[in-house]
Amino acid sequence: xxxxxxxxxxxxxxxxxxxxxxxxxxxxxxxxxxxxxxxxxxxxxxxxxxxxxxxxxxxxxxxxxxxxxxxxxxxxxxxxxxxxxxxxxxxxxxxxxxxxxxxxxxxxxxx
Numbered sequence: 001x002x003x004x005x006x007x008x009x010x011x012x013x014x015x016x017x018x019x020x021x022x023x024x025x026x027x028x029x030x031x032x033x034x035x036x037x038x039x040x041x042x043x044x045x046x047x048x049x050x051x052x053x054x055x056x057x058x059x060x061x062x063x064x065x066x067x068x069x070x071x072x073x074x075x076x077x078x079x080x081x082x083x084x085x086x087x088x089x090x091x092x093x094x095x096x097x098x099x100x101x102x103x104x105x106x107x108x109x110x111x
Contacts, residue, residue, distance in 0.1 A: 039055035045064040046052075056063070069077055 035057065039057055040059045042054050042056035042060050043062045044052050044054045045062065047065055047067040067080065069080065072080065
């Protein structure tokens with residue numbers, strides 16, 4: 001009887017047969033893995049603007065290498081600083097002419 005029970009346990013209790021414990025068990029937004037199973041195609045951008053396609057272990061779409069500021073000329077350094085600064089917005093305030101006369105509309109108001 002015990003051997004029959006062990007054979008048909010998966011048929012009698014199907015929810016116990018399909019339990020798998022892996023890294024995706026509880027995660028909803030992010031898979032917490034130290035190592036990924038495959039390599040992902042990624043675009044690598046060098047500081048001079050050239051690009052190559054590489055295989056990356058983490059799923060990233062693009063990787064941009066940082067620019068070494070010490071190797072730039074002083075003019076290029078100043079241009080880079082200007083690009084990195086936040087742009088100031090010029091706000092123009094228009095003056096609205098107020099020629100509204102409420103006495104003109106008193107005839108429409110019922111007393």
